[in-house]
Amino acid sequence: MRVVIVFLLSALLPHSLSHQPDPLAWVYTRRSQGHYYGSLQADTAGGACPDECDCPPTFPIAMYCDGRGLSTMPTIPSRVKYAYLQNNAITAVPDSTLANATNLVWLMMHHNQLTSDAIGKKAFLKLESLERLYLQHNNLTSIPSNLPRSLRDLRINHNKIEKVIAADLEGMDNLTILYLNDNAVTDMGTSLKALKSLTLLDISGNKLTKVPEALPEHLHQLYLESNSIDALPESFLGGFTQLQYIRIAHNQLTDKGIPANTFNVTGLVELDLSFNKLERIPPVSTTLQHLYLQANQIKEFTLGSFCTFTDVSNFSKLRTLRLDGNEISLEDVPSESSICLRLASTIEI
């Protein structure tokens, strides 16, 4: 019976946590081992639990205030490490509400009504253990000032941010994940340069007209789709050591805007150039596995973009090739393609 309860509880956890290490895991483990004797008295160390929230006596370092129609930010007691305030209508974060919450590790404030003016200039300043801050789906027009340098995962997508400046992200040596997508960013200056540990950068759905300068060299995933980029910088991909996934779909790229051999780099697994204005298939490395080129203006199937004929043994590792919505048909694909593209299980034309 206990085992069943454990599974039900984990099924009820918010979806966003399902792929993350679960801070409650130790509670379940101890329960299921049958020797859990937690106190049923609420722990008030560091301040009482606000009436509008739940602080489970069995897990006093978590505070659940999500989805309760709150418009005011509750004060977070100092013992709390995990605070869930998402899906409310909170409009402001006064400095005092977080003043004592110096043990916070996660702060979930996504889907609220926060505006930049209503966030205290020092609200986040003392949160020196904060690793995960979720602010997506609010009304922010800038990245809050004085964010803790300890952050590892910052999600601030679906806001109204127009500009990111160097001071916003300076010193965030441990930041690995940054979601800035679906804002109104036109300029990022060199703000990304400082992010030594960044592996995932999503700046899709903004108003960029060029690729941001000084992208961090350890990126694994770079998402730039749905901007207004018409050209890529010279040796754009040469500076990365671990880039595997790059998406530039839904931009204004033309052949002229892509320097020769830009995508002929090993290491890339997936390249998405769909919904642009390309007229030719750009040369790619034989190691690429997924190439999306649908909805361009490609007029010719150039097998040489995938393989060189001098080295028949070095065939393309492409598994997916999408060319539908272009100006070519099946007859344009030469018969030698089956030798070069021998692994491709999906070719759509």
Ligand SMILES: *[C@@H]1O[C@H](CO)[C@@H](O)[C@H](O)[C@H]1NC(C)=O
């Ligand atoms: C912070 O903690 C101190 C000492 O426990 C207490 O006096 C103060 O009222 C608390 N501040 C807030 C905003 O709760």
Ligand SMILES: *[C@@H]1O[C@H](CO)[C@@H](O)[C@H](O)[C@H]1NC(C)=O
């Ligand atoms: C936030 O933006 C939404 C939609 O743009 C708007 O309806 C709402 O009034 C805004 N809230 C605040 C507090 O500005």
Ligand SMILES: *[C@@H]1O[C@H](CO)[C@@H](O)[C@H](O)[C@H]1NC(C)=O
């Ligand atoms: C980054 O993480 C390391 C190792 O966990 C830690 O020692 C360091 O203090 C963190 N840096 C910041 C700026 O918090």
Ligand SMILES: *[C@@H]1O[C@H](CO)[C@@H](O)[C@H](O)[C@H]1NC(C)=O
């Ligand atoms: C890609 O680059 C390699 C050298 O790294 C070169 O041998 C090959 O011909 C290039 N492929 C294309 C299609 O230009």
Ligand SMILES: *[C@@H]1O[C@H](CO)[C@@H](O)[C@H](O)[C@H]1NC(C)=O
């Ligand atoms: C195959 O060609 C690629 C360039 O497309 C090159 O980087 C790689 O070293 C070649 N592999 C072999 C085994 O020759």
